[in-house]
Amino acid sequence: MDEREIIEGCLGGKAASNRAMVETYGTLVLSVALNVIGNRQDAEDVCQETFLQVFRRLDRYDRERSFKTWLLTIAYRRSLDMLRKKRRFAEFSVRARFEPAVLGRPGDIDPADPAPLPSKLLEALSPRERTALCLWANEGYTAKDISEVLACSASTARVYLFNARRKIKALLENDHGLLQNG
């Protein structure tokens, strides 16, 4: 099934097309969410929300634009929502002076899950910088492509990407220097 057939099928509510959509683009969406959020369970939630939104709103997709970029725009926005939600819960927990006893659905976390996580160094970047770096390195996106996902100008996207590359390089060199001196 090619991209056009998958989209047509999903618009017609065909389960087989929905499945093909997830099987074709699922790992892409999950990798972006994982690189932006840094947490497997939240990234899987974002992945699910992204596809449910895509199935609901596919009629709004403009066929003149890249489907992949439209899909990644939704994944990026859902990832930002997840980060905001986590920050709100953290603030709420501090104000209420208690620890969350139950958060999310039980059974989703597998402590033995060997799935890889992005480097902790990426925590030094803002979510926009992480997204720009991920799209540039993994998907070969240009500043113009990245700007469509981040909903900003190409000029701004170029600065996000530049800052991300510069900050992480400096951290890597610092680590390297520490190892050599140690």
Add this chain to the structure above:
Amino acid sequence: MDFCKTVERLYAALPLRPFRDWLIRIHMDRCPRCQERLLSREEARSLLVRPGQTGDGAALWRRISEEAGRLVPAPKAKGSGGRLAWQWAAASAMAAVIALTGFWLLRQTGGPGFDARAITPADRFEIAYVKVGGAPAQTFVYQPQGTDTVFVWAQKTP
């Protein structure tokens, strides 16, 4: 080399995005020395999770299929305003019922002579399922340590 340092100082001194973009385009993107101070694509890939490392799409489909099965085909744009209004009305009604039930329970449990041990299971307040905007809401349950108090946070699924 001195020119590179001057550009870098200018970049740090003026955090204006159009100006920074201009410096990147006219010098940093073209200068081999400045490029050496930037992470390469290969280095970035080694720090990021790549699509091929996240498992297979079939496993993701198993997780998503149940929710996707409840979806109806994408709604047409016309008439969506009316549907949205009904969804919000339903959500408001649901919130009002929950608030009133909570208020009633607080009055009952706070009143004189109330004995918590006398509650039968049927009298207990339980939320098994919360819908907001006509769709299952995301629900988070908190229980402060060492108390019987339970907080339920429900919000519309995006």
